[in-house]
Amino acid sequence: MKTTTPIVAAGLVAPAIAQYKPVVSSSELVKLVTTEELLQGATDLYDLAIANGGNRAFGSPGHNATVDYIYDALVETGFYDVYKQPFVELYEDAQVEFSVSGVEYDARYLQYSPSGDLDKPLVAVANVGCTAEDFPAPVANNIAFIQRGECSFSQKVANAKTAGAAGAIVYNNVNETLSGTLGGPGDWVPSASVEWAPGQAILAQLASSNSTTASLFINVISENRTTFNVIAETKEGDHNNVLAVGAHTDSVPAGPGINDDGSGTIGILTVAKHLANFSVKNAVRFAFWSAEEFGLLGSYHYLKTINGTLGGNATEVGKLRAYLNFDMIASPNYALGVYDGDGSAFNLSGPPGSEILEQDFVNFFAKLNKSVVPSEYSGRSDYAAFLDNGIPSGGVDTGAEGLKTAEEAAIFGGEAGVAYDVNYHLVGDTVDNLAMDAFLWNTQAIADAVAKYAVDFGSIPKPNHTVEAKKRNVEKTKLRRALDHVKPRLSGLGKRYGGCVHDVKTEL
Ligand SMILES: [Zn+2]
Known part of the structure; x- marks a missing residue:
């Protein structure tokens, strides 16, 4: 009908007055990351822990405050559709x-x-x-x-x-x-x-x-506790070809968890905020997982809600083209580790494309003139849920309770024979526990990767979501976990796991 014409005309005017944003580029996004804002973010999380009994364990007041902090910061950008995904898990301490x-x-x-x-x-x-x-x-x-x-x-x-x-x-x-x-x-x-x-x-x-x-x-x-993942997806970009980026927001009950995983949380939140200055071609979904420390519960819950396990549309999971995980990226006695996606170092490879994610991180650190070492792709952090679903995954980390080798000390400085993070899962995991130089470089690496895949997934293949492939992946992840459990005894010192969950309980 003719009467609709003026409305259409008004609609056409809107794009012309919208703010122009350039398509994101790695060099531009990396430039925006500063040590000061990373330190401020880490301090904010520490203050939330201290104001709430000293920890940010899932479902606790300190963790709920962390969830609100992240949610509010993302909403404020106006760039994302943000929601808190509730779930209930048994909390035991x-x-x-x-x-x-x-x-x-x-x-x-x-x-x-x-x-x-x-x-x-x-x-x-x-x-x-x-x-x-x-x-x-x-x-x-x-x-x-x-x-x-x-x-x-x-x-x-x-x-x-x-x-x-x-x-x-x-x-x-x-x-x-x-x-x-x-x-x-x-x-x-x-x-x-x-x-x-x-x-x-x-x-x-x-x-x-x-x-x-x-x-x-x-x-x-x-007690059963209700807790929340925070999921934020760019409003713009191709929502059928999505880059997912995650870190866990909960600490162990023993301490404030500022390296584990306040560092990853603030790293991806900082990049998410800066990304809002640009436009993207592929949608980017930032995921802030809860209850990682109790067995990767938040990330597994989320994947179940998009792969049909809990009902809903099973094809949603197929829209994820790649996942990047960041768990402990500022360990005080750090090694700069890149997840061994191609399995060349530890013989545990990820779904096809994981080797490209690994190589891209290696290339970025080469540009910074930094050496890196491979981190075992053991399924010890939230990427395990993505491996199970056949989604190519990658990430960087700086080590947990394993001991730094002499070889690594020669490359990165620090002390050989001492844990990468002596305050791992302890009350001393405070702002003072952070290596700010590693924190900056790793957050720059996040920015580099996010900018790159927000524009083009390059040669990363579309994930294979057939039932058979999924079964194989689940078996592989079980094997990873079984290996993770026995390997410390076999391999001794200098072992880094690409994650922080270590508490596999034994019955005898
Ligand atoms: Zn962790």
Whole structure:
């Protein structure tokens, strides 16, 4: 109808008055990143942790404040469609205090143990506590002290209960970190573990005294918590060919998590803000994952909502052309690591195209005149969910609890034989824990990659989303995780994993 003509005319006028923005280029976007803004962002997250009990664990006030901070910053740009994706997961944490004759020892929660508050004699169990005969009569009503080995923690603790024990401590039989589980909920007595060295010290205490009283306090928090991923996609650009960029927003309960992963969070948020000064050809989707530290929960939840697992449109996942992950990019004793997408260093490759993402990062650091080392593509961070879905993935990281090699110290400086991040998952992961030079270079690398793929995916192939391919990828990721679990013993020092989740619990 004719009456519509004036409206169409008015519509035609709008583009002419819209603000002109140049198409993004790597060099222009990289230039905008400054050390000052990265430090400010990290300080903001630290302040949120300190104002809320010292951590930003998922679903906590510190984490909810982090989610709001990110959401508000993205909305303010006007450049993105932003939403908070809610999901519910079980939050578990336990405070454990353990002392023997007044000497305090670090003890660790055995998952599924109940809370308890005991002041009782500690009684050593014979052998490894796998049979009823190992438990001497004095164990009754007291705390059993049991060596790890041969049978599951659940069997040892069940035997202790049958013998009448009020509680149980399992001490490690090897000199490496033990994170144990009773395997599932049950009628357990309060139980915890200690490492090898304190175990030996306690045995000596028991040997030198007739009656040794131990104090065991366990306070378990176990509750369903609602938490949020923040997803922001450019309003413009091709929404059928999307670059996804992610970092996790939660810390462990032990500390503020400013390198892990405040650094990745602020790195991608900073690039997202600067990207708003340009226009893009491919849509860019920034994803801020929650509950990574509890097993990559946010990223897996998100992928399930777009691949049809939870209903909805399964084709949504096929629109993702590549995923870039940034978890710990400013470790104080850093190595500059690039995920080993082609599997050349660790024989664990990603979906086709991952090798291109790796090479592009390597090329960028070469331009900065920086050497890089490969990081094992072990599925230890949120990219695992993307690998499972056949999406080419890449990223950079600077190392977690692994020890820096002499070779790496020669390349990057810092101290050989010392962890890349000595404050990994600890209260000391503060703003002071950041290597600001590595933080800047890695954020520049994010800017370079985002600008490049926002314009052109080049030779990165479209992902293969057939059911068979998906199954293969899921199997591969399981293998990665299994390998990740056994490899520290095999490969020793200098190992970096391309991520921060390490707490795979063992049943025996
Ligand atoms: Zn992390």
